[in-house]
Structures are given as C-alpha cells and as structure tokens.
Amino acid sequence: MQYLLLPFRFLYKIYYLIVFSLSVILAYPIMYYLLADPRRFPMAFKMIRLHGFLLLVFAGAHLRVKGAENIPEKGAYIICPNHTSFLDIFCIYTIFKQYFVFTGKKEIEKWPLFHIYYTSGMNILVDRDNAIGSFKAIKRMSQELDKGNPLVIFPEGTISKQVPLMAPFKSGAFAIAIQKQVPIIPITFVNNWKILQGGSPWKGSAGPGIADVIIHKPVITRGMGKEHIEQLQSQVKEIINGPLIEAQKK
Numbered sequence: 001m002q003y004l005l006l007p008f009r010f011l012y013k014i015y016y017l018i019v020f021s022l023s024v025i026l027a028y029p030i031m032y033y034l035l036a037d038p039r040r041f042p043m044a045f046k047m048i049r050l051h052g053f054l055l056l057v058f059a060g061a062h063l064r065v066k067g068a069e070n071i072p073e074k075g076a077y078i079i080c081p082n083h084t085s086f087l088d089i090f091c092i093y094t095i096f097k098q099y100f101v102f103t104g105k106k107e108i109e110k111w112p113l114f115h116i117y118y119t120s121g122m123n124i125l126v127d128r129d130n131a132i133g134s135f136k137a138i139k140r141m142s143q144e145l146d147k148g149n150p151l152v153i154f155p156e157g158t159i160s161k162q163v164p165l166m167a168p169f170k171s172g173a174f175a176i177a178i179q180k181q182v183p184i185i186p187i188t189f190v191n192n193w194k195i196l197q198g199g200s201p202w203k204g205s206a207g208p209g210i211a212d213v214i215i216h217k218p219v220i221t222r223g224m225g226k227e228h229i230e231q232l233q234s235q236v237k238e239i240i241n242g243p244l245i246e247a248q249k250k
Contacts, residue, residue, distance in 0.1 A: 009206040016196060016206075019058045020086075024113050027051055035120035044122060045099050052093035060208025061087055061195050065095060067215035070185065074098065076145040077218065078177050081187035082240050083154040084163045085196045088189050091213055092152055100150040103141065105158060106133070126172070128157075138176060145180045155236070163193040164244050166237070174232045178225065183218035184232070186239045190214065190247050214243050 027047070034044035056063065079100065081088060089102070102118075106127040109115045118125045124140050127133030141151055153173040160167040177184050190212040197204030216239050224232060 009204070012206045012208075013196070016059060020055065023051065023055060023058075028113050028116075032116060035116055035122055038121065041122050042099055048117070049093045049097075052090035055090045056087065056094060056211070059087060059090075059196060061091075061192075061211045062209075063091060063094060063213060064210050065213045065215065067217070068095070070215045070217050071096065072183070072185075072218065074148070075182075076148050076180070077150050077183045077185055078145075078173055079150055079152040079187060080155055080173055080184050080236055080240070081152075082166050082189055082244070083156050083159045084189050085159065085192035085198065087192045087196050087211065088154075091189065091192065091211060092187075095213065095215070096150070098150060100152055101141075101144045102152045103137070103154075124151075128170075138172070141176050142180060145176070145182055150185075151176075155233070159198050163197065164191075164248065166241060166244070169233050169237050171229055171233055174229050174236070175226070177221045178229060178232065181222050181224075183220050184236055185218055186216040186236050188214040188216070188240050188243045190243055212247075216240070 030047065031044060034040045034047060079092065079096065081092065102123040103126055104118055104123060106125050106129075108118050109125060117123055124137055124144075126137040144151060151173075153176075155169040155173050156167040157170050158167070173184070191209070192211055194205040194207075195209050195211060196206055219232070219236055219239070221228075221232065
C-alpha cells in the first residue's frame with residue numbers, strides 16, 4: 001500500500017513546492033518594500049500572517065488547535081515548539097496574532113528571495129558556530145523581549161531527521177527565558193510531518209489532512225537561575241513530547 005502512494009506523495013510535494021515558490025516570488029516586491037523600513041515591520045507581520053494562512057489552505061491543511069486559551073493576551077514570552085515540517089512556521093503565524101520575532105539558523109540567509117524575512121532585521125539569524133554572532137543574536141533577543149515582543153525559538157534548531165521523534169534540545173531558548181524571567185509556551189505539532197515531511201520528494205509522508213496543534217500552559221521561569229536551565233529544558237521537552245507519545249500509541 002505504501003508503494004502505491006508514492007506517486008501521489010511525489011506529485012503533492014512537487015505541487016506544493018511550485019505553490020510555495022510562486023507565492024514567494026509574487027509576494028517579494030511587497031515584502032521587499034515593507035521590510036526595508038523597521039517602521040513598516042508591523043504591516044509586514046500582517047502580510048506574513050496572511051501568506052502563512054494561504055499556504056496552509058493550498059496545502060489542504062486544516063488547523064485543529066487545542067489550548068488556544070493558553071496564549072497570553074500580551075507581553076513577552078517564548079514560543080517553544082517541536083519542529084517537524086515547513087508547515088510549522090505557517091501554523092505559528094496563523095495561530096499567534098500578537099507581533100512576534102522568529103529566530104532561525106544562519107543558513108537561511110543563503111535561501112533565494114526568502115532570506116529577506118531574516119536579513120531585513122525583522123527576525124533574528126543565529127550563527128551557532130560564531131561566538132560574536134551568537135552574542136549579537138542573544139543581545140537582539142533580549143532587546144525584543146524588553147520591548148514586549150514574544151520570540152519563536154525551535155529548541156531542536158532544525159527539523160528532526162527522525163520525526164516524529166524529536167532531536168536533542170539546545171539550551172538557548174531556556175537560558176534566555178531564565179535570564180529575562182519570561183514564560184515559555186510549549187507547543188506540540190502532532191502530525192504536520194504527515195502532511196508535508198521533509199527530505200526526498202519520493203520519501204516521507206505527504207498529503208492534505210488535519211494539522212493537530214496543542215498549545216500547552218505557560219511554564220513560568222520567575223525565580224529560576226542559571227542552575228535551572230537543564231531542569232527547564234527537560235520539563236519543556238517532556239511537555240511537548242507527551243502528545244507525540246500518545247499519538248504513536250494510536
């Protein structure tokens with residue numbers, strides 16, 4: 001049965017690659033203008049939210065969100081999701097209405113057209129192989145939190161190669177959360193990988209479906225110090241992983 005589905009998965013992935021590429025090309029002139037001036041970042045954010053929503057529609061991904069009431073109405077916090085698919089980013093932009101700042105790996109600046117979403121200064125690129133670059137990124141994260149803007153940080157750093165199993169967590173999100181004493185909002189993307197799994201067009205799951213997202217209760221960091229980073233990291237990982245374990249039992 002799996003082999004019979006391969007042509008359909010291949011066609012779906014090719015279709016979505018075309019849709020994504022064309023949408024980025026068509027949106028580029030507008031986004032280039034909006035991202036050229038920090039004063040226009042709020043409008044750019046709204047456009048990115050619309051773009052993300054439309055990309056979910058064209059993917060045939062219907063969002064089913066549990067725990068939306070756990071999203072703070074305002075203020076700084078860190079959105080901390082597992083990373084299973086490119087759809088994760090579109091889901092976050094669709095779900096969270098408050099202006100937030102994304103963090104991403106430095107390699108994004110090499111991506112054609114799409115790189116302006118990060119190199120413009122609206123979002124933050126993190127170069128983990130460069131001490132100075134990492135320091136600048138952390139400083140910028142701190143500044144955004146001081147402004148009251150939430151941050152999105154994938155603790156795995158990239159899409160896991162063994163989804164739905166999570167990759168090891170990096171400590172950055174938890175260190176900055178404790179440093180700034182802001183809460184962490186754990187998010188579980190239960191099955192985005194089934195709708196659009198990365199890798200070869202011939203491999204992995206692909207096809208329209210329901211995207212189940214669980215927004216967990218905020219994890220409070222008030223009163224924690226550096227000595228609690230590993231504890232916080234383990235706690236958040238356990239929270240995110242819980243629904244993934246349950247889904248695998250079904």
